[in-house]
Amino acid sequence: MIFNLDLESEVPIYQQIVDAIIYGIATRQLKPGEPLPSVRSLSADIGINMHTVNKAYQILKNDGFVLIHRQKGVMVNTELPGVEPSFLEKLHADLKNLTAEAICRGLSREALVEQVQKIYQQMMDERRG
Amino acid sequence: MSSLFTFILFLIVFIPIALIQTCMPILTRRTESFGVAIPAEQFHNPTLKQMRKTYATGSLMLAIVALVLMLLTRNWMPAFPILLLAYLVSSFFVYYYFHRKMKAFKAEQNWYIEKKQAVTVDTSFRSQKLTYSNGWFVIGLCLSVATIIFSFAVYDKIPSRIPMKFALDGTATRWADKNVRTLLYIPIIQLYLLGLFIFVNVMIGRAKAVIDPDAPEASAQRNAIFRRRWSAFMITMGTLLILMMGLTQVSMLFNVHPEVMGVLHIIFVVIVIMGTIILSFTTGQGGSRIKLPAKTNATLVNRNDDRYWKLGVFYFNKEDPALFVEKRFGIGWTNNFAHPLSWLIIIGFIVIIILIGWFLGD
Numbered sequence: 001m002i003f004n005l006d007l008e009s010e011v012p013i014y015q016q017i018v019d020a021i022i023y024g025i026a027t028r029q030l031k032p033g034e035p036l037p038s039v040r041s042l043s044a045d046i047g048i049n050m051h052t053v054n055k056a057y058q059i060l061k062n063d064g065f066v067l068i069h070r071q072k073g074v075m076v077n078t079e080l081p082g083v084e085p086s087f088l089e090k091l092h093a094d095l096k097n098l099t100a101e102a103i104c105r106g107l108s109r110e111a112l113v114e115q116v117q118k119i120y121q122q123m124m125d126e127r128r129g
Numbered sequence: 130m131s132s133l134f135t136f137i138l139f140l141i142v143f144i145p146i147a148l149i150q151t152c153m154p155i156l157t158r159r160t161e162s163f164g165v166a167i168p169a170e171q172f173h174n175p176t177l178k179q180m181r182k183t184y185a186t187g188s189l190m191l192a193i194v195a196l197v198l199m200l201l202t203r204n205w206m207p208a209f210p211i212l213l214l215a216y217l218v219s220s221f222f223v224y225y226y227f228h229r230k231m232k233a234f235k236a237e238q239n240w241y242i243e244k245k246q247a248v249t250v251d252t253s254f255r256s257q258k259l260t261y262s263n264g265w266f267v268i269g270l271c272l273s274v275a276t277i278i279f280s281f282a283v284y285d286k287i288p289s290r291i292p293m294k295f296a297l298d299g300t301a302t303r304w305a306d307k308n309v310r311t312l313l314y315i316p317i318i319q320l321y322l323l324g325l326f327i328f329v330n331v332m333i334g335r336a337k338a339v340i341d342p343d344a345p346e347a348s349a350q351r352n353a354i355f356r357r358r359w360s361a362f363m364i365t366m367g368t369l370l371i372l373m374m375g376l377t378q379v380s381m382l383f384n385v386h387p388e389v390m391g392v393l394h395i396i397f398v399v400i401v402i403m404g405t406i407i408l409s410f411t412t413g414q415g416g417s418r419i420k421l422p423a424k425t426n427a428t429l430v431n432r433n434d435d436r437y438w439k440l441g442v443f444y445f446n447k448e449d450p451a452l453f454v455e456k457r458f459g460i461g462w463t464n465n466f467a468h469p470l471s472w473l474i475i476i477g478f479i480v481i482i483i484l485i486g487w488f489l490g491d
Contacts, residue, residue, distance in 0.1 A: 002345045004247040004429060024252070036252055044451035045338045046248050047434075 001029040005046060013048055017056035025065060025076055027126040036066060036074040134391065135205040141395065143199075143213060145402045147192035149409055149460070150220050154181040156409055157458060158417045160341055160431045163224065163231040164441020164458040168240050168430045169343045176234060180227055187223045191216060224458060228441040244430040249340040251349045259353055260334040260360035263327050269371040273319035276375040280312045280382060287312075287382045301387065314489050315378040319371050321485060325478065326367030333360050336453040336462050339415065341431050347423035351416025358412050359461070366401055373397050414460050 003020035005013060024030035036057075037045070043053040057074055060066040064081035068074050081087070102112050149156070154163065159172040163180070171177060195216045202208040280287075284307075291311060292301030305311045333356050341348040373393065380390050412418055437446040444454050447467045452474075456463045464471035 001253065002249060002251045002340070002349065004249050004342055004345075006245060007248055007432065008246060020250075021252075030252065034253075035256055037250075037255055040450065041255055041335070042250065044335075044449065045250060045254075047337070047446060047449040047451060049448060050450050 007046075007048070013046075014052050014056040014059070017042075017053065018059050021056075021060055022065060023123075025080065027123050029126075030076050032076055032078045032080065034076045035072075036076065038073050132205045135209055136199070138395065138398070139199060139205065139209045139213075141398060141402065143192075143195065143216070145406050146213070147188070147195075147216065149406065150217075151185050151188040151192065152410075153188075153224075153458060154184055156413050156418070156460060158341075158413075158415045158455075160343075161414075161457050163227045164438060165228065165231045165235055166431060166433050166435050167235065168244065169341055171238075171240060177231075180230065180234075184223065184227045188220055191219055191223060225440065228458075232435070232441075241430065241433055244428060246432045247342040247429045248432055249342040249345045249348075249429075251338065251340055251345065254338050254340075254349055254353070257353055259356045260330050261357070261364055263330055265364045266323060266327055266330075266367065269319075269323050269326070269368045272368070272371045272375050273316050273323065276319065276378050277313070277316045280316070280378060283382065284312075288384065291381050292384075310489060315374050315381075317485055317489065319374050321481065322370060322374075323367065326363055328478075329363050330360055332453050332462060333363070336455065337449075337451040339431075339455060342426060342429035343431065344423035344425045347421040348415075350421055351419045353416075354419055355412050355414075355416035358408060362404060362408055366404065369397065369400065409460050415455050 001020075001024040003024065005016050005020070007013065009016065011019075021030065021036070030036075036042075039050055039053045039057060043050040046053070057066060057068060061068050064079075065077055066074055067077050099112065159169045160167060162172065162177050163184070167177070195212050199205070199208055199212055287307055289307050290304045291307055292303070293305040293311065293314070294301065294303035336356075338349070338352060340352065376393065377390060379385075410418065434446075435441075437444055437449075438457055439445050442456070442458055442463070444457075444463055444465050445467045446465055449465055449467070451465050452468050452471055453462045454465055455461075464475070466472070
């Protein structure tokens with residue numbers, strides 16, 4: 001999978017890596033069991049500290065998206081995590097913040113729901129084709 | 130005869146170097162201009178085109194001056210390396226003049242205002258084949274082992290004095306007594322070079338993968354082809370060089386007519402140089418000259434990372450764990466000089482060659 005990072009962005013780089021890889025798994029651009037670059041080569045290709053990439057991989061590992069083998073290296077987990085209570089908590093918190101801002105800015109409930117549906121549909125379409 | 134030979138060799142070496150130097154601006158990546166990062170589509174900017182033309186004219190004139198000077202000197206041998214070096218140094222200054230000019234021009238432009246700078250990653254880049262196996266170097270290893278075995282198998286038949294140093298045309302300028310050390314001279318250098326070529330092949334595989342976000346798929350593909358071609362070239366040239374040195378050893382031991390070796394050396398140099406030129410012009414730096422259909426992504430632009438490139442040629446980035454990166458104004462790779470291991474590797478190779486010289490010297 002090819003993804004882009006913005007090193008000047010306010011979003012931390014490790015978060016951008018986590019987001020990109022989860023997006024890749026969601027859209028099946030990254031298949032279960034597919035190998036991912038090692039911490040060393042990924043950080044060298046991006047040109048950032050190895051701790052940053054390591055942090056991203058640790059988060060992905062703790063959430064169950066990747067496996068880190070000592071010998072085989074990093075790969076996409078063959079068994080993806082389910083809807084766990086911790087995820088629901090995170091989903092709730094993130095949606096709450098976004099909904100609050102949407103209400104402040106006067107976005108209607110329908111428009112907000114439509115956005116979510118559109119994004120969901122786009123990712124499912126990418127997954128098929 | 131000997132000096133005419135030197136002159137011919139000078140032409141064979143100098144003309145291709147001057148050609149590559151003169152054409153360098155069109156051999157680099159499209160995201161670079163005189164060591165300055167640019168958005169790929171600006172490569173066709175009329176001002177940049179004009180700069181490339183002026184640079185090529187200047188570089189060509191410099192080459193003509195060097196050629197005329199070479200013709201005017203009677204003493205071709207010391208003039209050869211001196212003029213070659215002088216040409217390379219002065220052509221760096223020509224480059225640097227245009228590097229400054231390019232930087233000043235870029236500062237006046239608004240290339241990075243509408244576009245977002247990005248670093249592009251291809252997670253599967255390193256799962257593909259980037260270099261040919263180091264196993265190929267077994268051929269070179271066998272050749273140098275064969276050189277050693279052969280030299281000692283015929284030890285008794287070798288004349289008691291063997292030539293050690295040669296002029297470019299193959300005539301001996303220094304002789305040494307036959308002993309184990311003088312017979313090991315060439316094989317040890319063969320093994321050192323073998324190690325060097327293996328190192329380069331590993332480096333080609335590990336070097337930083339820079340992908341242009343403007344056309345990521347094509348860029349990644351070009352980069353992989355670029356690496357594979359150079360890897361194949363390094364393996365072939367390395368093996369050929371070791372074969373050449375083995376033949377030199379055999380010819381030394383049996384006093385083969387020096388002109389035979391002289392002609393063989395010239396053929397070898399011509400192969401290396403022609404190969405380099407063909408590879409440079411068909412592939413370009415980072416594969417930039419390989420034609421591939423590209424989907425362009427007009428909203429993203431390669432990162433403006435000029436601050437890490439001192440004089441536009443020396444990469445110096447403390448944050449970057451990469452050891453090897455593609456050259457900006459040139460073909461091939463260079464070190465991240467902010468990485469301590471870079472210096473350790475360079476010093477390591479120098480120390481080994483000094484140790485070999487010390488061991489083999491008198």
